[in-house]
Amino acid sequence: MTALDSHTQSSDTPIRHEGFLRHKRYRYLKAAVVISIVSIIVYLFVDVEPRHNGGTWYGYTLGTISTLLIVWLMLIGLRKRAITPGHWNLKGWTSAHVYLGASLLVLATLHTGFQFGLNVHTLAYTLMVFVIISGFYGVYFYATTPRRMSDNRAQRSQAELLTAIRSIDRQLREAAQPLDPAYVREVKRAISKTKIRPGLFTSISATQKRCATTHALKRLRHAAPSAPEEMRRPLEDIMAILERKNALLLRTRRHIRFTTLLRLWLHFHVPLAFALLAALVAHIVSVFFFW
Amino acid sequence: MSGIIKAAAGGGTGLLESFKVAIVGSGPAGLSAAARASARGISHILLEKTSHLSDTIYKYQRGKYIMATPDQLPLRSDVAFEAGSRESIIDRWDDGADALKINVRLNSDIVSIQGSQGNFQLTLADGETITADFVVLAIGVQGNPNKVSQPGGDLPFVQYQLDDPKEYFDEHIVVIGGGDAGIENALGLAADPEQGNLVTLLQRADGFPRAKEANVQALHKARDDGRLDFITQASLLRIEKGGSGENPWVAVVDTKDGEARLACDRVIARLGAAPPRKFVEAAGVEFTGPDREAFPILSAQYESSVPGLYIIGALAGFPLIKHCMNQGHDVVEFIAGNTDLQPPDTPLLELLFEKASVHRSVDEWLDYIRTGVEILQDVSPLQMREFLLTSMTHYKRLGEVIVNRNDIGSSIFAIIDGSVRVEIDPNDKKKTVPIEAGSIFGELGLISGRRRTATVRAGEPTMLLEIPRNATLKLIASVPGVKRRMERLSMERQIGQIFGRVLTPHDVGEILSRSEIIPLRAGEAFINEGDHSTDIYIIRSGSAVVEKQIGGKDVFLSYILAGNYVGEMSLFYDGYRTATVRAAIKSEVVKLPGEVFERLLAENSEFRQTVEKQVAQRRRVNDYIEAKRESFSSVVDMHSSIARFLLEQEGLSEATDALVIDETLCIGCDNCEVACAEIHEGISRLDREAGNTYAYLHVPTSCRHCEHPHCMTDCPPDAIHRGPDGEVFIDDKCIGCGNCERNCPYGVIQMAAVPPKKPGLFSWLAFGVGPGPGEPKREWVDSHKKKDETAPKLAVKCDMCAGIKGGPACVRACPTGAAIRISPDDYLQIASGSQD
């Protein structure tokens, strides 16, 4: 079963329910397909003078529909936060948002009559396309990440992962007591220099390469064979603990990576949506005043 | 406090002084009694074990807001009391004791009471004695904490209480006792690694049978994370010197791997408390029964079975401060001979009977009801008064509905006058069975925790008494006669309800006479696959899972709710059990004799048909499983293990409605928590991340709305109820005692204060004013609450968004549909093939 399947089917849990993509047996997907097909057919069959563009009656109609749709699409941000009583359901909103939002690709394009240029109109259009593309990314992450995140976390919460790491640090400090000062310094550095949440890009790649723990581990492993006899046992202990910490760090970083991925796209989607709104206002104002 | 300690500690066994009344215990009850005695000029002494008045209240956490419920009940005491902070009340009582010149003797632990009216001898722990004509016992129910008896137990760093775990740094701490208190202390001390405490918990038993599951899991997790350690099957041998360097003391512990020596800077012993019962019984006082819930037998004037020895307050079964204080006042009046004094609740009870067609005094009503209603025969007048205060009277015209089928409700109804008709067939309103005056109904819902099974209408003008669930349970627990009569009646009704339509009353009678109630532990099997037996079982309370061995594995077949029966299959399989049936949670079953059924099956064709229908359906499930087994066995396995996870581990088998999160859909946005806080005054009632996961099903920490809510068990003001949609909710009578938080095995109740009001959503969106949607951060709350206003911390839990249009906000606000609420019906037959 692919990850996407679990959203289109009622997932493999024994309790029947639908995810946002399948909501009400694809009600909004169906609606979006119907709207798109109808508007294409009308586009092909109505004869407008001189040719299809935003200024014909059909262009106006599609433009108005698209604009209203965009305004409504933006309202999901409000709906999500204004928790009022009533028979609404954010899952239904998301479902409609995704499918109807995608149908804009058809509606707005037909509105333009494929008349693109270097102007504010096409700017609005381009922004819209980017918003929609980022939306698709979002849907992809929403559909694939949660399952992997659940696997990775192995039934711990983020807070529990972090506490576990901190308690390993304590064990490290204790285990380092019998070592020579040089090693102790190494261990202490590994503790203080290890950043669980590095910069954005390291976080997205979830790499351990530049992690101080990995480095310390590598150096200790290198130094161990030549260490004095009585240092070997404690060094091995230290390395075992460092290994455990490393594994835990990897899990935690992966977790952070997933959480980042689940939110990062929104940082494109939402600002672009506002930019789109602004460009759209400019577009509409300009066509009324300067056309 | 002036500390009017009369007698200097004389040492040895000297006779101190003689008083008319000796009052033991200076809680609200004892204090109020002493105040009355002082005001009346009666010679008295108030004896208090600790070094301050009212130890129970003294031990409340600092700043706790104390409630003065019930509001309608007038206060009748010489000492003032109104809602306020712990400190203000303690001050006021100390001042009151001074002003009234109460004769207090602190540090006076009474260890025995002997004698009788006119000549009681009270012995103190230091060996001195006091004599008195009357004794008022007001020692509450806190009891004495069990002490460490091993050598070293008297060292100064051995303590029995932990007020603030944040006060301890870099210490080796040994916590003794694996009950909830011990576990919570250990977790608290180890919660913050920065504190650097090395905590080890010692538990004598092999597991943690007395602690709640949430705590045990947290403990295991903490050990897996290396935050603390615990040793089971371990007992302390002694505490001795011998450590090295900074830690001179070690605790020597006997473990199953031999002796262990643990460095210890501090020992926290949480060994439970010995309930005061033994002490009270030693004075000759009789209790209503052997159960833990039993109370001393008392007259309407609080006099125990020992003449001249009176018992009041929490020990007498009245857990609220106001009750205690009123009783303190009254008991001294009674002793002084003012026996006509009406208890302060009399006006409230008069109100209860205001609308009755006949006029009777409250005492006459008490008598009329007690003698009229069969199950109440053994209830004392004092207990009558207590449960009547929370009961309601109803007056119904002919044909008026009293309860509807499928209503939520677990109160019982006693028919005082008139009679009712029970509609036994939902499809035919004409088919009814009468219940006459003096009997009760509604007990099946009380026992099973499930919906009403039939509609009941008045058969003539009828007067009814509705007794709420908790009051009924208290009666059952404390009056053996009520328990006996209720059990008999409910068995009769249950058998009648299931088989009554096809069997003659004679047959039902025969079955009843040979049936018995069997209590079961969670997981205990009462039918074993392959056994030879035809006994039939009715699930009286709780629920059961049916499993079958297929290919060496236990496969989950179905889940049986209270009110249904199992075991009939074997009647059709030559008396052999085809599956194993286990209690999913703590349950009770009624065992019915198999031989009688074997005979009836042969004689009664209608009965045979009824049972065959049931069997045919269960056989289909069996066949389906067998068939599925061939094709995709892993699916069946999966369903079995998921069923076990949900029903048994996560307690959903006792749930009526629980939040579950599909982790293949959850994006971790926490909008469910935000929504819950938004719609409920800023406190989220669920913790999404906490809780267990299995096969991508996550059960967050949030209320399951149990059939028999554990949280209701010990609520002094009776503030927890089940609402019309089945939700378990806490009303504004809550006094914040925290009992429900401790009693809920799933850890879903929190004690929290309502945060200040925040600016609206638009000012936040547009100008960034306020903390935004969801539960505000601690810092924001601290900087925005009004000065010197301490909002009381009260119990907060999920109320299923009852009364909110659209229903549960957590589900509505989930953007992907990961959050769902499920009820037992959703997983009744996970393997039945009803999946599409």
Ligand SMILES: Cc1cc2nc3c(=O)[nH]c(=O)nc-3n(C[C@H](O)[C@H](O)[C@H](O)COP(=O)(O)OP(=O)(O)OC[C@H]3O[C@@H](n4cnc5c(N)ncnc54)[C@H](O)[C@@H]3O)c2cc1C
């Ligand atoms: C956390 C918490 C919060 C609560 N909040 C509220 C609230 O807000 N409002 C409310 O109405 N109720 C509240 N209650 C309930 C209330 O505190 C008790 O019901 C009440 O204190 C009982 O009073 P009492 O006088 O019967 O016994 P207690 O108050 O328990 O007093 C008994 C006294 O007897 C002393 N004593 C015991 N044994 C001996 C002995 N052998 N010799 C001498 N002295 C002895 C004890 O030291 C103690 O001082 C709360 C209870 C708890 C635990």
Ligand code: HEM
């Ligand atoms: C009320 C809504 C709208 C109205 C009244 C409107 C009006 C018009 C008009 C009159 C034109 C023709 C201008 C011309 O030929 O120079 C036009 C073209 C166009 N519109 Fe709109 N429009 C609306 C909404 C939209 C939306 C939602 C988009 C996409 C985001 C959009 C993108 C375009 C583009 C790209 C063109 C082609 C510009 C060109 O011809 O160079 N319009 N619109």
Ligand code: HEM
């Ligand atoms: C031009 C069209 C669109 C606009 C203006 C728009 C705008 C928005 C806005 C304002 C939000 C709110 C984010 C927040 O407050 O957290 C949002 C959320 C979202 N959008 Fe879009 N969007 C558009 C199209 C799409 C499309 C085509 C898709 C998918 C294919 C999509 C998928 C989503 C998703 C998945 C969310 C997150 C919902 C949630 O987590 O609550 N959007 N969008």
Ligand code: SF4
């Ligand atoms: S709060 Fe009460 S009803 Fe809810 S889960 Fe806990 S015990 Fe059950």
Ligand code: SF4
């Ligand atoms: S609801 Fe809980 S905290 Fe409140 S009074 Fe009842 S038991 Fe105590």
Ligand code: SF4
């Ligand atoms: S049902 Fe309502 S009260 Fe309960 S957790 Fe969900 S939002 Fe909170």
